[in-house]
Amino acid sequence: MANIKSAKKRILVNETKAARNKAIKSKVKTCVKKVETAVAKKDATAAxxxxxxxxxxxxxxxxxxxxxxxxxxxxxxxxxxAVNEIA
Known part of the structure; x- marks a missing residue:
């Protein structure tokens, strides 16, 4: 565990940034998965x-x-x- 005040702050800031990055990456992965499922179903408009x-x-x-x-x-x-191949 950190004893220095600046080190404690860095830990808190890093946790905040990691949570933000995780949320953004999750959103991107969800969007990518939606495209891939539409491509798998060969649904061009949805893709x-x-x-x-x-x-x-x-x-x-x-x-x-x-x-x-x-x-x-x-x-x-x-x-x-992938989308252009089914269109």
């Missing part, structure tokens, strides 16, 4: 709609520093490719 939402959430996560920009690009590219 397109889900893709729009997923791209938005992935970009938000990237701008907040939860994901690296290349990771965001890779996720978006893979989802877009």
């Amino acid at each position: 397109q709609d889900a893709l729009k939402v997923a791209i938005s959430e992935i970009n938000k996560a990237g701008s907040k520093g939860v994901y690296h920009k290349n990771t965001c690009s890779r996720k978006i590219a893979r989802l877009s490719k």
